[in-house]
Structures are given as structure tokens and as C-alpha cells.
Amino acid sequence: DAKTTQPNSMESNEEEPVHLPCNHSTISGTDYIHWYRQLPSQGPEYVIHGLTSNVNNRMASLAIAEDRKSSTLILHRATLRDAAVYYCILRDKGGGSNYKLTFGKGTLLTVNP
């Protein structure tokens, strides 16, 4: 199964950009890269996803390396509400035609006022 590696924690200051890295050196050619985040005492929520090209949405940007072995989630201006655990995950192939998504421990982002 394709795995991801993220730093355990990162710290940022409010209104500064944040770059959250993710390594996925064993990614397959058809795996999508997804990012989710989990605010305190809540369920995870979708942030962004991509395949090969960089992606932007209202929450964040996703920069994908040319060899796809790493990616970076970019929060352009961190706010206190962005303090959360951020998960980088890949689509895993389960048995037969079934698929499962597995999450690692993620990166705990602390935002300082």
C-alpha cells in the first residue's frame, strides 16, 4: 500500500503562509493525493485533492512535485481557525476491485496569534 510521511507537528504565526509537506515516494501513477484536516473535537473535513497538476481552492493550494513523490499543502494566510491536524492520504487499493483509504497520524498545526 502506498504510504505517506508527514512531520508530526508544525507551528506558524497568524496571517503568515504555511507550507505543510507530505512525502509519498511509493505513489502509483493513478493515486490521487488528498488532504483533510481535523479541527479539535470534530470529524475530519476535506481540504483539497489533486493528481498531477497544482490545485487551488478557497481553502488552500496543493503543490505536487513533478515526480509526484511529494506534495505541499499551502495555507496562504493562516488564521487561528486553521489550527488542526492535517492529513495527507493516498487512495489505496484493497482486495479485488475494492478500495480503502488509510490515514496516518497527520501534522498538528499550531497557529500563534
Next chain:
Amino acid sequence: NAGVTQTPKFQVLKTGQSMTLQCAQDMNHEYMSWYRQDPGMGLRLIHYSVGAGITDQGEVPNGYNVSRSTTEDFPLRLLSAAPSQTSVYFCASSSGTVYFAGANVLTFGAGSRLTVL
């Protein structure tokens, strides 16, 4: 839309008791799954389903049963609760069928906190 609804939000059980965590979604999603989250362990997949009548095991399936009789519901059963099953449980769903597309986004419920004494 309600999205993914989990009940109960909190539950305390004694060792050996049984219970069912309910999960329902109103988005006509084919894919549903259960995760547990323990401190320092991230999210671990228990069971998942790619459609009615189809289920499969995740990383930590022991001690849990699931079934999928309808598209909307995916209950998680603990037949004989153990203290090791004390955790926060999350249900998640996604569009996509057995040809699950890696682009499909997961929607999570708010979680069910279970304590087994």
C-alpha cells in the same frame, strides 16, 4: 442535507456488553467506512463497504461486525465490548461504486465517543 449522521454521540458500556453504532447518510453515496481514533494513533480503518451487500475489512477489524443492507445505513456492531475498544469512532462516506475513484471526497460524521469500563 444532513450529510453523515452518527448516533449516539456518547456511550458508556461495561465490558462484555454489546451495542451498535449507527451511521446514516443522505447523499446516495455508495462507499461507507468506519474509523476509530485513539490518542497518538491517527485514524485507523475498521471496515468499509463499496455498496449494499458488500463489506470488507480494514486495518483493525477484530471485535467489530458490519453489514450493509441499504445504501443509506452502515451500522457498526460491538458484540462483546472490551476496554481496548474505548475510542472515538467516525463514519465516512463517498460517492463511487465498486470502481471506487481516487478523486472522490470523503464526508465524515461528527463522531461517537465510546467508553468501555
